[in-house]
């Protein structure tokens with residue numbers, strides 16, 4: 001029977017990470033397993049920066065955004081020599097297995113550690129919703145609500161000034177945040193990596209709507225596709241409509257998690273501990289059809305990510 005586990009948060013923070021750490025901690029303690037909170041993602045593993053967690057250490061964390069354990073990006077963790085240091089430190093502290101809460105990059109670290117004899121279970125914590133094996137990642141719903149709130153506010157000023165707004169939304173290479181928020185706010189057009197950017201089409205749609213009397217437009221743009229300020233300038237030049245760019249930015253990563261994210265995080269965190277106590281490693285937790293399941297991490301990352309084309313098409317159709 002496993003006696004001591006660690007838990008860490010890695011990559012970009014996501015609302016609900018704290019709720020997941022709380023669930024891991026309390027589920028483990030109730031089964032007589034000691035828990036160590038590892039600070040700052042894989043960096044804390046390498047430095048041996050751990051703290052034993054008791055039940056009260058995770059009090060009043062369920063509703064808090066960010067991650068009280070801290071998070072980091074440590075590219076050096078891809079180097080086996082760096083991981084060997086982490087494994088040695090874990091052995092010295094008697095930590096047998098770890099719950100890794102993070103995105104696809106963190107999953108890679110978790111898998112590689114498992115291959116070195118430290119069982120890890122990945123829990124999907126990222127606002128990007130870019131892990132193919134799971135329908136939802138922890139933090140996505142909260143970020144989505146933040147984006148919706150921002151676009152609603154942007155609509156007020158955009159329509160008052162008869163302008164066009166290009167609004168840039170996070171998601172790295174995944175268009176889910178843009179697509180879902182687009183449908184939820186009724187944007188006039190959206191640009192996502194799964195479909196690509198067709199400038200002529202965007203201009204012609206604006207021109208057509210303008211000819212029918214439409215006076216304000218919001219174009220949702222997934223980040224990393226093009227420069228939003230340049231796109232705004234081009235739209236203004238081509239259509240004659242005053243255009244502004246708004247980059248929502250890191251506010252998308254903050255805030256108290258929604259009920260959906262708290263529940264998802266609590267379920268997934270508890271399930272991850274169950275998997276570790278059953279001796280699993282190199283697996284990740286996913287939710288499909290509201291059922292928790294577990295997958296091999298490499299297979300989970302290799303699965304083709306399903307683009308929500310129906311949501312995308314409906315957004316365009318209703319605009």
Ligand SMILES: Nc1ncnc2c1ncn2[C@@H]1O[C@H](COP(=O)(O)OP(=O)(O)OP(=O)(O)O)[C@@H](O)[C@H]1O
Pocket residue numbers: 010011012013042072073074075076077078079102103104105106107108109110112125126127128172
């Ligand atoms: N191939 C890899 N091998 C070992 N460790 C890795 C690998 N890729 C990433 N990691 C570790 O995982 C960390 C987090 O990865 P990354 O920065 O991609 O964020 P993420 O977990 O995908 O989260 P998000 O995309 O939401 O920010 C990296 O900084 C690194 O420490």
Ligand SMILES: O=P(O)(O)OC[C@H]1O[C@](O)(CO)[C@@H](O)[C@@H]1O
Pocket residue numbers: 012103126127128170171172223253
């Ligand atoms: O906080 P950083 O390092 O600027 O990273 C930003 C990236 O992290 C995320 O917020 C989460 O992966 C992405 O949406 C975004 O591209």
Ligand SMILES: [Mg+2]
Pocket residue numbers: 011103104105126128130172
């Ligand atoms: Mg990622």
